[in-house]
Amino acid sequence: xxxxxxxxxxxxxxxxxxxxxxxxxxxxxxxxxxxxxxxxxxxxxxxxxxxxxxxxxxxxxxxxxxxxxxxxxxxxxxxxxxxxxxxxxxxxxxxxxxxxxxxxxxxxxxxxxxxxxxxxxxxxxxxxxxxxxxxxxxxxxxxxxxxxxxxxxxxxxxxxxxxxxxxxxxxxxxxxxxxxxxxxxxxxxxxxxxxxxxxxxxxxxxxxxxxxxxxxxxxxxxxxxxxxxxxxxxxxxxxxxxxxxxxxxxxx
Amino acid sequence: xxxxxxxxxxxxxxxxxxxxxxxxxxxxxxxxxxxxxxxxxxxxxxxxxxxxxxxxxxxxxxxxxxxxxxxxxxxxxxxxxxxxxxxxxxxxxxxxxxxxxxxxxxxxxxxxxxxxxxxxxxxxxxxxxxxxxxxxxxxxxxxxxxxxxxxxxxxxxxxxxxxxxxxxxxxxxxxxxxxxxxxxxxxxxxxxxxxxxxxxxxxxxxxxxxxxxxxxxxxxxxxxxxxxxxxxxxxxxxxxxxxxxxxxxxxxxxxxxxxxxxxxxxxxxxxxxxxxxxxxxxxxxxxxxxxxxxxxxxxxxxxxxxxxxxxxxxxxxxxxxxxxxxxxxxxxxxxxxxxxxxxxxxxxxxxxxxxxxxxxxxxxxxxxxxxxxx
Numbered sequence: 001x002x003x004x005x006x007x008x009x010x011x012x013x014x015x016x017x018x019x020x021x022x023x024x025x026x027x028x029x030x031x032x033x034x035x036x037x038x039x040x041x042x043x044x045x046x047x048x049x050x051x052x053x054x055x056x057x058x059x060x061x062x063x064x065x066x067x068x069x070x071x072x073x074x075x076x077x078x079x080x081x082x083x084x085x086x087x088x089x090x091x092x093x094x095x096x097x098x099x100x101x102x103x104x105x106x107x108x109x110x111x112x113x114x115x116x117x118x119x120x121x122x123x124x125x126x127x128x129x130x131x132x133x134x135x136x137x138x139x140x141x142x143x144x145x146x147x148x149x150x151x152x153x154x155x156x157x158x159x160x161x162x163x164x165x166x167x168x169x170x171x172x173x174x175x176x177x178x179x180x181x182x183x184x185x186x187x188x189x190x191x192x193x194x195x196x197x198x199x200x201x202x203x204x205x206x207x208x209x210x211x212x213x214x215x216x217x218x219x220x221x222x223x224x225x226x227x228x229x230x231x232x233x234x235x236x237x238x239x240x241x242x243x244x245x246x247x248x249x250x251x252x
Numbered sequence: 253x254x255x256x257x258x259x260x261x262x263x264x265x266x267x268x269x270x271x272x273x274x275x276x277x278x279x280x281x282x283x284x285x286x287x288x289x290x291x292x293x294x295x296x297x298x299x300x301x302x303x304x305x306x307x308x309x310x311x312x313x314x315x316x317x318x319x320x321x322x323x324x325x326x327x328x329x330x331x332x333x334x335x336x337x338x339x340x341x342x343x344x345x346x347x348x349x350x351x352x353x354x355x356x357x358x359x360x361x362x363x364x365x366x367x368x369x370x371x372x373x374x375x376x377x378x379x380x381x382x383x384x385x386x387x388x389x390x391x392x393x394x395x396x397x398x399x400x401x402x403x404x405x406x407x408x409x410x411x412x413x414x415x416x417x418x419x420x421x422x423x424x425x426x427x428x429x430x431x432x433x434x435x436x437x438x439x440x441x442x443x444x445x446x447x448x449x450x451x452x453x454x455x456x457x458x459x460x461x462x463x464x465x466x467x468x469x470x471x472x473x474x475x476x477x478x479x480x481x482x483x484x485x486x487x488x489x490x491x492x493x494x495x496x497x498x499x500x501x502x503x504x505x506x507x508x509x510x511x512x513x514x515x516x517x518x519x520x521x522x523x524x525x526x527x528x529x530x531x532x533x534x535x536x537x538x539x540x541x542x543x544x545x546x547x548x549x550x551x552x553x554x555x556x557x558x559x560x561x562x563x564x565x566x567x568x569x570x571x572x573x574x575x576x577x578x579x580x581x582x583x584x585x586x587x588x589x590x591x592x593x594x595x596x597x598x599x600x601x602x603x604x605x606x607x608x609x610x611x612x613x614x615x616x617x618x619x620x621x622x623x624x625x626x
Contacts, residue, residue: 089544104263
């Protein structure tokens with residue numbers, strides 16, 4: 001059993017209804033969920049199941065209609081916007097499917113400027129950015145702008161940006177969605193390595209092939225928690241691995 | 253945030269050039285309109301400014317320098333007898349007629365002063381010396397007016413007929429223009445009186461120098477005991493004359509409207525660019541917000557871009573405005589870009605950029621960080 005202290009993200013009976021004039025669209029119907037340190041958790045479910053809304057609420061980007069959310073012990077559903085921003089700044093790292101990098105900045109600056117935003121001195125931020133890019137295998141691409149990088153390289157810059165500030169929680173949204181098999185594999189390995197006894201990774205995905213990297217899978221369906229289970233390791237013999245291996249020039 | 257904002261702005265060269273062009277255009281327009289306005293103010297009251305003095309004595313009811321009547325020599329004696337007065341100088345400032353070489357007549361403004369008393373007149377004498385105007389019939393005209401007066405070749409020594417009196421050009425001024433565009437003709441006090449038909453000792457204004465400027469009120473009060481006379485401080489007479497011409501002629505509102513138009517064009521161009529840029533960077537800004545940037549930090553993103561455009565546009569605009577000033581002077585238009593004109597003009601351009609960034613700031617403040625997942 002995981003101890004209470006190791007829970008980094010927690011939601012109690014979270015409900016969310018979007019309003020569009022007179023129209024009310026209920027999206028989440030009372031989700032209770034915990035994300036533990038030391039685990040890579042996958043949040044899965046079909047399109048429209050409420051995954052994006054749930055992670056937006058879990059990370060304080062959206063407020064729930066009712067229910068309570070805690071991020072690293074802070075009751076973010078009850079805090080003001082400024083306080084929630086401060087918690088996110090301190091505790092969270094994000095990785096997005098479309099990378100969301102600044103096209104005008106080099107890979108190093110994309111990582112470094114976010115660290116500066118978090119209050120780090122320029123020299124320290126530069127060193128951290130270079131270390132993080134080195135860890136994701138982009139030491140020789142630091143001065144390249146996003147337009148000069150491949151999709152996989154851009155995603156690795158985004159991961160370096162998330163890792164560089166050493167957050168306790170990394171939240172990823174379809175992080176391998178736009179990547180080829182080999183690149184997706186390397187990206188997941190980097191994220192897997194980030195999971196320590198004091199940190200956690202939560203990834204939203206449709207891709208069951210990622211289960212081989214996960215410690216736990218949470219499934220959402222029609223705005224409700226449908227399953228909270230151990231990962232299915234059989235997915236590891238899927239075409240994902242065949243393609244990844246072919247990309248490396250050998251069969252699995 | 254500064255680095256992200258500025259690098260993003262510079263990254264998109266076409267938008268950068270369009271924005272800088274917009275701010276520069278607005279800055280040039282505003283500075284030139286204000287410079288022309290300041291130029292009109294300056295030339296409308298230049299004679300008063302350059303004549304100096306502490307108090308000007310004139311017929312009661314005078315509104316403007318150019319509306320002149322005749323004051324007798326007795327007034328000079330009376331004013332000069334006041335214990336606070338150190339000197340009383342005459343100024344003849346009248347309309348007269350000049351007969352051109354082709355036989356046509358035109359109006360001129362004859363200005364006559366006593367040499368050796370008070371500031372040097374005429375100001376901006378390019379050729380000749382003030383003392384050259386002491387000889388009988390010797391006058392100075394402005395270089396710009398030579399064509400209008402149909403004077404060809406070397407103007408020095410050219411003969412003129414002013415107010416039925418023979419005159420000869422002995423000096424050339426540069427950039428001495430009147431608000432009414434009538435050519436100035438400077439001469440000594442005797443010939444000015446002759447050309448204007450004034451008697452000995454008469455003048456249009458008596459310019460009073462005081463021993464102590466603190467007793468101006470007392471002197472003015474004493475002068476105004478005479479119901480025919482009015483005494484006005486020099487700086488007040490400058491203002492009266494400027495208000496008469498600039499306010500009464502409609503020039504002020506016209507120039508103000510043009511300057512406002514420039515600012516509006518600038519707001520639209522810069523506002524459009526900043527807004528488009530903010531919209532283009534919506535996802536990245538939402539990312540920064542998701543990563544913990546506060547709304548204020550995102551506003552600074554827009555602020556740095558607007559500030560950068562204001563700085564570059566204002567600098568380029570100032571350079572172009574100064575270059576235009578020289579060309580305008582050659583064409584007879586006085587543009588005064590004094591430090592106060594520059595300060596107000598550039599202040600207006602900065603305000604323009606601030607106003608232009610409002611829509612972008614509004615967009616940034618309404619940004620939903622949850623958009624990052626869409």
